[in-house]
Amino acid sequence: MSLSREHELHKRRFSRNMGLGLALIGLVAIVFGLTVVKVSTEEFTEPLFGEASE
């Protein structure tokens, strides 16, 4: 069997690699978004070091 440049195998590999790449980018975006939400919530807010409490 000859593996030409246009072989169906390459298409399937490409789709798998593309899917994995997009999934990883999506995961990074999710972790970033989650981090932003978590640090923005009130319970996460801490007084700055050295700041006098009122």
Next chain:
Amino acid sequence: MSDASLNSHTHTTTLPSDGGFSDFFALLKPRVMTLVVFTAFVGLYAAPGDIHPLVGLIAILFIALGGGASGALNMWWDADIDRVMRRTRNRPIPSGRVTEREAFGFGITLSAIAVVMLWLATNWVAAAILAFTIFFYIVIYSMWLKRWTPQNIVIGGAAGAFPPMIGWAAVTGGISLESALMFSIIFMWTPPHFWALALFMRSDYDDAGVPMLTVTHGRRATRVHILVYTLLLAGLAVGIGFTMVGGPIYVAASVALNALFIKGAWQIWRRSEEDAEADNYKVEKAFFKLSLYYLFALFGVIALEAGLAPFGLGGW
């Protein structure tokens, strides 16, 4: 993949271990995932308390991913059955597009990611229920009970019933009567749903040697079981209407939906096998289809009640 393995498959159109993205996506059982996403959303939306919309979205995404991962692990374990059954013969593993080892690695990795991410996004209770769901579906159901007892569908149904409970726990951090009732509804709904399928996909389960109720106890007993479970389900489905997540709209809708569902189960119970064969299982097929609409509608009305509550219209 080595060249040697390529050469050994010169007469096939598909090559092992080179599945495309769609093959791996198919391992996640996307159609089952629709139900998981929807019921998890309803559990999360109807729960008392607040959750940031992005956190809610992420929670549903990882509940769905956990469900998908258990689907992949189930396909890994049941590859031998899938090769025999007509309905499942074209799945990625039996068709040779994905190897069993790949499916196992894929399922385990996604399970771990889903549980850890759900924990980080929400709380440990939701993550623990998700982890237990995956364990239950794979170890208790697929590995142990599916091939051993004709009550396999009843027990396996529990795995599919957890998503609304996980959604609820993601918001509240716990379990309550309402979330337990949402679990019970899906738990009771699953057997009649699958037994109707088993009635008209008759040769499949026989060929695969899965001890389906239709095979072990006969088709008459299956028809009786469908009716009994449908009646029990109706009690639970209407009963939840009188809790915090219910309301007048839900009670009215659930009474109508359950009346329809009971009517379908009654028709199945009354029919003989000769009648069913004569019209090619028309009633059984209609009941199977109705069961899907039934569950979506029931949970849809719970979500509607929750959505109307801020305007003083939903709930009691």
